Amino acid sequence: MGQTLFDKIWDAHVVSSKEGFPDILYIDTHFIHEVTSPQAFDGLRQRGLPVFRPKQTVATADHNVPTWDQHLPIKEELSRYQVDMLTKNCAEFGIELYGLGHQYQGIVHVIGPELGITRPGCTYVCGDSHTSTHGAFGAIAFGIGTSQVEQVMATQCLLQQRPKRMKIEVNGTLQKGVGAKDIILYIISKISAAGGTGYFVEYAGDTIRSLSMEGRMTICNMSIEMGARGGLIAPDETTIEYVKGRKFAPQGEEWDKAVAYWKTLYSDNDAQFDSELYFDAADIEPMITYGTNPGMGIGITQHVPETASFEAKEQGSYAKALNYMGLHEDQSLLGKPIDYVFIGSCTNSRIEDLRLVADFIKGKHKADNVTVWVVPGSKQVQQQAIAEGLDKVFEAAGFPLREPGCSACLGMNEDKIPAGKYCISTSNRNFEGRQGPDSRTFLASPLSAAAAAITGKVTDIREFLQEEELVG
Amino acid sequence: MATKIFKHLQSSIVPLPIENIDTDQIIPARFLKATTRDGFGNNLFRDWRFDKEGNPKEDFVLNHPTYSGKILVAGKNFGCGSSREHAAWAIADYGFDVVVSSFFADIFKGNALNNGLLPIQVSDDFLKKLFDAVYADAHAQVEVDLDNQFIKIVNTGEQETFEINPYKKACLTNGYDDIDYILSNKQLVEEFEKR
Numbered sequence: 001m002g003q004t005l006f007d008k009i010w011d012a013h014v015v016s017s018k019e020g021f022p023d024i025l026y027i028d029t030h031f032i033h034e035v036t037s038p039q040a041f042d043g044l045r046q047r048g049l050p051v052f053r054p055k056q057t058v059a060t061a062d063h064n065v066p067t068w069d070q071h072l073p074i075k076e077e078l079s080r081y082q083v084d085m086l087t088k089n090c091a092e093f094g095i096e097l098y099g100l101g102h103q104y105q106g107i108v109h110v111i112g113p114e115l116g117i118t119r120p121g122c123t124y125v126c127g128d129s130h131t132s133t134h135g136a137f138g139a140i141a142f143g144i145g146t147s148q149v150e151q152v153m154a155t156q157c158l159l160q161q162r163p164k165r166m167k168i169e170v171n172g173t174l175q176k177g178v179g180a181k182d183i184i185l186y187i188i189s190k191i192s193a194a195g196g197t198g199y200f201v202e203y204a205g206d207t208i209r210s211l212s213m214e215g216r217m218t219i220c221n222m223s224i225e226m227g228a229r230g231g232l233i234a235p236d237e238t239t240i241e242y243v244k245g246r247k248f249a250p251q252g253e254e255w256d257k258a259v260a261y262w263k264t265l266y267s268d269n270d271a272q273f274d275s276e277l278y279f280d281a282a283d284i285e286p287m288i289t290y291g292t293n294p295g296m297g298i299g300i301t302q303h304v305p306e307t308a309s310f311e312a313k314e315q316g317s318y319a320k321a322l323n324y325m326g327l328h329e330d331q332s333l334l335g336k337p338i339d340y341v342f343i344g345s346c347t348n349s350r351i352e353d354l355r356l357v358a359d360f361i362k363g364k365h366k367a368d369n370v371t372v373w374v375v376p377g378s379k380q381v382q383q384q385a386i387a388e389g390l391d392k393v394f395e396a397a398g399f400p401l402r403e404p405g406c407s408a409c410l411g412m413n414e415d416k417i418p419a420g421k422y423c424i425s426t427s428n429r430n431f432e433g434r435q436g437p438d439s440r441t442f443l444a445s446p447l448s449a450a451a452a453a454i455t456g457k458v459t460d461i462r463e464f465l466q467e468e469e470l471v472g
Numbered sequence: 473m474a475t476k477i478f479k480h481l482q483s484s485i486v487p488l489p490i491e492n493i494d495t496d497q498i499i500p501a502r503f504l505k506a507t508t509r510d511g512f513g514n515n516l517f518r519d520w521r522f523d524k525e526g527n528p529k530e531d532f533v534l535n536h537p538t539y540s541g542k543i544l545v546a547g548k549n550f551g552c553g554s555s556r557e558h559a560a561w562a563i564a565d566y567g568f569d570v571v572v573s574s575f576f577a578d579i580f581k582g583n584a585l586n587n588g589l590l591p592i593q594v595s596d597d598f599l600k601k602l603f604d605a606v607y608a609d610a611h612a613q614v615e616v617d618l619d620n621q622f623i624k625i626v627n628t629g630e631q632e633t634f635e636i637n638p639y640k641k642a643c644l645t646n647g648y649d650d651i652d653y654i655l656s657n658k659q660l661v662e663e664f665e666k667r
Contacts, residue, residue, distance in 0.1 A: 145557035
């Protein structure tokens, strides 16, 4: 019987497999950041252990960093302390740090791919649930807790049970104005925030194939939002072209050898999955969430579901979510005024996202009632945006381009959405208080967020695109 | 380094019948700035537990004088979202030894087990029985036996067995640690690297 892509990579990384025990899985690269690492470094100190393979550990500061005046010391004392601790720990344990001010600094899941550290066939972990992003390259990548961060630091390995395998296939042509973010929000809305729990997902089908690497990263990034351990996409020419020539990508003979191996990385035709789901791209509208988990999403022209459509035991949680969001059942979100727009996060802060937004807003200006934050995913994205003149387009539209970091995705820095305010956000989570205590988040694509910034309310991007086609 | 040992417990329970409780609720991001593992219990369920002035919200179960105990019972898909282990630290630091739900998010479950906090997955039916029991009598006793892998409502005798990975069970009952285990296989790791 054939093997799934996931099993091929997993098997190639099993150090030891013993009945009744989880597998010892070898980790090629361990990404770390300032929030989930300090207690792990402390643990090593208490055990008197070094970092086993410091050269396979990559560090960056992202969660706490300000997005203005990054050249100044961090004002918020605890944030500064945590970032300083990372600097000290990396120096003590011999780990390369792309800290504040470094040309490679940025969100951990943005810098790995853009530096060519993320490659097909490898294993990646990080103390961050969105590590699933790296699966877009045909790699096994997943988030871990701090005890496991310590484990990987101490051993370069992780004790793991092999998860079940799920295939999600999307076929067909997407409507204009519908992109990767809409695809993944649609899938999660169909299978729920727990629908992928216990599984590792492989995304397949011609719609997925047609996506750029950045679109594929958006899809895999949100695998965790359906509860999946991770998501991956088989590498192809798009993948190979993306990795080629990047800073840490293999070169010369090593490159040829790597590519030859990458070409073996696909699920065999007769490979068995534990679950298979199929979706039609034509069914996908621009998506928006209305509730307090990413599974609570609808097509932008649909109405918030009726309470009666949920099972009795779920109705209490549903009512709580609508109450928090200040919405009611059967409501249309179109035309709902918003206060903030956040374009950023490890889901949608890459250069392609910024290009898409800049292209759309050129010659337009944001509505008066809206504050817009555009936060690039990395220093390199920021510099690229400036080199292409996107910063000027953003500036003219009232969308100042900030400096890189996780920012208002989770508001560990100063970028918080005030209580009661509505934010349309390209990030990955609409949990209660996620963007600041009592803030209210609508998740959507970069294009939908940009359209909302221009009109000041929840807007169907397709109307804009039609109009522009008529004029153009 | 030994983790906390867990074998057996009898306690009243704290009911939290909400589904999809994410780790941002268990411990909001703004409380993740500490660099040690201690003290997170003070901010467990911070925004559900306290108002903006820091006063306890009377309607939240942890502030309710009626309910107490070392077992937290919550709705399905508990611990979804962020991988932050701080959520498991906060629950354990507050004084819970066991969390019961009809479904756990994977990363949370792993984090809990690595910190001596036992996540017990029960059927929807048994979860309802637990809620019914605590709402009928706030002091209803529940027994958890890890050796024999069952959870039991003491006064009704209703019980259900639960699953746990045998290795993880051995870790909890003996205080083993994953790092000790992998380091005992260090030679295999080095051989793997030479392949």
